Amino acid sequence: MTADATRPADPGATRPADPDVTTPTTAPETTAPETGLPTTAKTGRGVRDGAFWAWTAVGLVVVFALAALTRYLEQGVPEWFAGTSVEDLAAAVEYPVYAILLGLLGNVVVTVTGIRDRIAAAFRTEFFIKTGLVLLGASINLSVIVSAAGPAIAQAILLISAVFLFTWWLAGRFGLDDRLRALLASAVSICGVSAAIAAAGAVRARREQLAYTASLVILFALPSIFVLPWLAGVFGLSPAVAGAWIGGNIDTTAAVTAAGALAGEETLQIASIVKVTQNALMGVVAVALTAYFAYKVDRTAGSARPGAGELWRRFPKFVLGFIAASVIATIYLRNAGSDGRAVIGVVNDLRTWFLILAFVSIGLEFRVSSLREAGWRPIAVFASATVFNLVVALALASLLFRDFAG
Amino acid sequence: MSDDRPTPEPAPTQPESTLAFNEDWAATVLGLVLLALVLLGVIPTGLVP
Numbered sequence: 425m426t427a428d429a430t431r432p433a434d435p436g437a438t439r440p441a442d443p444d445v446t447t448p449t450t451a452p453e454t455t456a457p458e459t460g461l462p463t464t465a466k467t468g469r470g471v472r473d474g475a476f477w478a479w480t481a482v483g484l485v486v487v488f489a490l491a492a493l494t495r496y497l498e499q500g501v502p503e504w505f506a507g508t509s510v511e512d513l514a515a516a517v518e519y520p521v522y523a524i525l526l527g528l529l530g531n532v533v534v535t536v537t538g539i540r541d542r543i544a545a546a547f548r549t550e551f552f553i554k555t556g557l558v559l560l561g562a563s564i565n566l567s568v569i570v571s572a573a574g575p576a577i578a579q580a581i582l583l584i585s586a587v588f589l590f591t592w593w594l595a596g597r598f599g600l601d602d603r604l605r606a607l608l609a610s611a612v613s614i615c616g617v618s619a620a621i622a623a624a625g626a627v628r629a630r631r632e633q634l635a636y637t638a639s640l641v642i643l644f645a646l647p648s649i650f651v652l653p654w655l656a657g658v659f660g661l662s663p664a665v666a667g668a669w670i671g672g673n674i675d676t677t678a679a680v681t682a683a684g685a686l687a688g689e690e691t692l693q694i695a696s697i698v699k700v701t702q703n704a705l706m707g708v709v710a711v712a713l714t715a716y717f718a719y720k721v722d723r724t725a726g727s728a729r730p731g732a733g734e735l736w737r738r739f740p741k742f743v744l745g746f747i748a749a750s751v752i753a754t755i756y757l758r759n760a761g762s763d764g765r766a767v768i769g770v771v772n773d774l775r776t777w778f779l780i781l782a783f784v785s786i787g788l789e790f791r792v793s794s795l796r797e798a799g800w801r802p803i804a805v806f807a808s809a810t811v812f813n814l815v816v817a818l819a820l821a822s823l824l825f826r827d828f829a830g
Numbered sequence: 831m832s833d834d835r836p837t838p839e840p841a842p843t844q845p846e847s848t849l850a851f852n853e854d855w856a857a858t859v860l861g862l863v864l865l866a867l868v869l870l871g872v873i874p875t876g877l878v879p
Contacts, residue, residue, distance in 0.1 A: 558861025745858030
């Protein structure tokens with residue numbers, strides 16, 4: 425643990441350079457991991473010039489090439505190994521596996537070649553996954569969303585409250601800084617990186633804190649993608665309960681989608697609805713954190729009280745796109761003839777492409793260095809909170825989605 | 831690039847992440863536009879690999 429990560433924050437102060445804090449002082453191309461934007465030590469703000477856009481274009485070529493390779497392997501491998509002893513295994517490995525592995529492999533290559541930071545602005549996991557989720561809405565009948573909304577909202581409120589408070593309390597016991605506590609608690613309880621970004625804005629956390637919170641999210645999400653669908657099978661969970669468990673437990677939305685896709689279409693749909701519901705509640709938590717830090721932690725005189733406008737500003741708008749796509753597709757299928765399903769199949773293909781782009785980006789974004797800076801205490805807190813989340817989410821999913829019939 | 835001044839406190843993140851919220855709208859618009867293009871037949875069956 426660096427001294428910086430646990431020292432009570434004093435946002436207004438300046439101080440001598442801390443050797444443990446790796447604030448870049450020379451390279452304008454260095455990127456902020458949470459945004460992918462280049463930063464400078466002087467301002468911490470993004471700098472965009474011709475070179476930035478050129479390198480971003482290179483990054484997009486890398487991301488799209490790895491995505492195309494993923495699609496090629498996903499479609500080709502089952503054919504290549506048909507009739508062999510590994511036929512079943514070849515057919516069982518689905519696109520999230522190829523995408524993440526290729527992303528990690530690409531990560532090693534671009535890191536070794538020294539271009540990783542320059543092209544990192546192209547690793548737009550959040551954008552790709554949100555576009556994929558909007559398209560996913562088109563494959564979910566509106567009646568399923570309506571049926572699942574009640575238990576999904578109940579699960580989200582109970583789970584977010586329990587996991588957030590547990591993580592906040594545990595991080596306090598470990599002596600972590602209040603801002604880092606807020607980031608870790610938001611990331612574990614709501615929706616991973618995007619919740620951490622929202623919380624970081626609310627509590628004015630430092631970039632380093634956000635960087636290693638994001639790295640922790642990915643570190644824990646990667647194994648969850650494979651372990652949770654497997655455990656759901658071991659426990660004999662129904663697709664709805666498995667989906668609610670996966671959606672309520674895995675932190676980052678992209679990983680939820682990957683795990684759901686591995687478990688099956690119905691599981692994917694419920695997992696997505698549960699996760700989207702949690703995303704929607706992110707705004708409430710962000711506003712609550714803003715108020716708490718303004719009045720209790722920072723005690724800023726004259727701070728404006730966050731209101732309904734703030735809630736709307738922090739609301740993840742893609743949730744509206746997800747619902748709108750479901751409404752449009754439901755109406756379309758009701759009026760289209762027998763060709764309707766084939767047309768929606770094209771939307772599903774597009775959705776798969778965006779999910780692949782997101783999973784490739786997850787692999788490319790992963791940073792070990794941020795975790796080294798974090799030390800063991802945030803990792804211990806995150807691991808404990810994840811186990812707590814696993815157990816509570818399983819109990820709630822089993823209770824609320826036991827009799828679910830979409 | 832050099833910096834003569836003492837290294838300041840690491841910059842806090844912005845109170846709001848404009849980029850993240852722009853991404854939200856961008857993802858929503860792109861997703862719905864693609865859906866519309868498919869439903870209108872501009873992106874036909876078999877075009878997406």
